[in-house]
Amino acid sequence: MNLPVSSEWIVTATRQYIAERAKTHPEIAAFVETLDALPLYVDSGGGVALRSDGELIGFLWEEPQSITVEMNPHLRFLAIVTGSEDYGELACLAPVRGADDRDCPLCDGSGRVPGLEESGINVKNVICYCGGTGWLPRNVPNPPQE
Numbered sequence: 001m002n003l004p005v006s007s008e009w010i011v012t013a014t015r016q017y018i019a020e021r022a023k024t025h026p027e028i029a030a031f032v033e034t035l036d037a038l039p040l041y042v043d044s045g046g047g048v049a050l051r052s053d054g055e056l057i058g059f060l061w062e063e064p065q066s067i068t069v070e071m072n073p074h075l076r077f078l079a080i081v082t083g084s085e086d087y088g089e090l091a092c093l094a095p096v097r098g099a100d101d102r103d104c105p106l107c108d109g110s111g112r113v114p115g116l117e118e119s120g121i122n123v124k125n126v127i128c129y130c131g132g133t134g135w136l137p138r139n140v141p142n143p144p145q146e
Contacts, residue, residue, distance in 0.1 A: 005089045007052040013087065014038040014052075034064055040083030040090075041075065041131075048079035073139045074129075081131035100138040104130035 003010075017038060021029040032039060037049035037057055046060035048070050056079055058070035070076055077095065084094035103109035111134040116123050129143040130136050 003054045003090075004092050007054075009089060010038055010050055010052045010054075013089075028061075031059075031061060031064070035059060035067060038083075040079040040086070041081075048075050050079070050083065073137070074141065077137055077140050078127075078131045081133055095133065095137065097133075097135050098137070101135050102138070104128060104134055104136050106130070106143050107134060109134040 014032065014037060018029045018032050021032070032049075035049055035057075037051040039047050039049045040056075041048045044061075046058065046066070048056050048058050051057055056070045056076055057067055058072070058075060059068075060066040070079070080093050080095055084090045084092075104111070107113060107128045107130060111128055111130060111132040112123055113126055113128045116126055128134075136142070
């Protein structure tokens, strides 16, 4: 991936991520130290992180041996969306909707999971399958049907 930041910036941001969590979430800080990459998208199971060489890697919190180059286009998309929002230095990586991209079928293009606000759920803690963009790139499959 062609990045607007240096490998040194990624290393520094990773160290800062670890330091910010060392006291409140030492297990996360320790895992990220092992990961040696900047988490861009995380959930309760794992996430996607940016290595200093610019590669996106996937991981599972409970399985350090799971660390591998992330090939899933949906997870790569979420990592770029979230990373570009969380780190101003990565803002230019924010995905831009193309002519072949489509509205997210889960949120119908709103970027918000339907029914959460009406149920009193804090929508800041839950993101839609589209990462809040309201759309999906053509290479990302639709969400699984229930």
